[in-house]
Amino acid sequence: MKDDNLVNDLELLVARIKHEMNSSKQVVKEAGDPNDARDIGSKLQIVLTTFNSNEPIDAKVDTGAEMSSLRVNNLKINENQGACSFNFYGKNVTMGYEGFQAVKLGDKTENRPIVTFNVVVPTKDPNEKDITVSNVKFNINDVPDQEIVAGDNYMDVLLGMNFITAGKFKVVGRATQTEGVEGFEILDDEKAQILRNSVKDIVSQLIHWAGNFKDPNEAMEFMLDEIATQIRNR
Numbered sequence: 488m489k490d491d492n493l494v495n496d497l498e499l500l501v502a503r504i505k506h507e508m509n510s511s512k513q514v515v516k517e518a519g520d521p522n523d524a525r526d527i528g529s530k531l532q533i534v535l536t537t538f539n540s541n542e543p544i545d546a547k548v549d550t551g552a553e554m555s556s557l558r559v560n561n562l563k564i565n566e567n568q569g570a571c572s573f574n575f576y577g578k579n580v581t582m583g584y585e586g587f588q589a590v591k592l593g594d595k596t597e598n599r600p601i602v603t604f605n606v607v608v609p610t611k612d613p614n615e616k617d618i619t620v621s622n623v624k625f626n627i628n629d630v631p632d633q634e635i636v637a638g639d640n641y642m643d644v645l646l647g648m649n650f651i652t653a654g655k656f657k658v659v660g661r662a663t664q665t666e667g668v669e670g671f672e673i674l675d676d677e678k679a680q681i682l683r684n685s686v687k688d689i690v691s692q693l694i695h696w697a698g699n700f701k702d703p704n705e706a707m708e709f710m711l712d713e714i715a716t717q718i719r720n721r
Contacts, residue, residue: 491538524610524618526659534607539576547642548658555625556645562629564600571600571627586627599626606650620654695703
């Protein structure tokens with residue numbers, strides 16, 4: 488016969504499992520102050536004034552780069568005129584440059600021309616004025632093996648520390664997905680330990696309950712079947 492105490496304990500265990508399953512939910516939090524326009528993530532849209540018809544451009548924040556960078560195709564330099572020309576999103580652009588930045592790539596060094604843009608960052612509140620960071624220097628990175636086109640989400644603008652410092656931005660990015668359990672948020676790397684502890688607790692109770700049966704295997708089979716049935720019908 489099924490022991491009444493064991494059944495009662497089992498029902499409590501099932502109720503506990505159901506409660507934790509219901510109270511556990513996935514949440515995604517944005518790091519930083521959502522109301523502070525100077526808290527920026529690793530990716531954002533910007534406008535380079537008087538460039539690309541003032542259309543927004545996908546940009547990637549690179550805190551490891553001293554200077555910001557613009558990826559282009561077909562870069563040509565006219566040192567006599569102090570100008571460079573290139574293709575960006577299918578348009579030919581000619582603009583003056585102010586010198587060169589030596590960028591080391593493996594065993595070789597590239598001398599990239601430096602240009603200046605005013606960078607506009609939209610604010611998070613549509614009622615507030617956008618942030619403009621003036622006179623931000625960019626090196627021009629010629630990419631011969633890939634066509635630079637709009638909408639490919641490759642982040643054709645890298646925003647380096649010169650942009651971050653000048654705009655007084657704080658790079659906060661986004662938090663990883665988390666689990667909310669009974670009002671507490673726990674990071675993914677802690678979830679495995681919590682699950683292990685829960686399983687250990689359940690197994691301990693199963694071993695304890697098995698003592699109420701003459702045949703431990705019968706007790707184990709009954710309890711596992713009952714748990715599966717209860718959870719399936721939750």
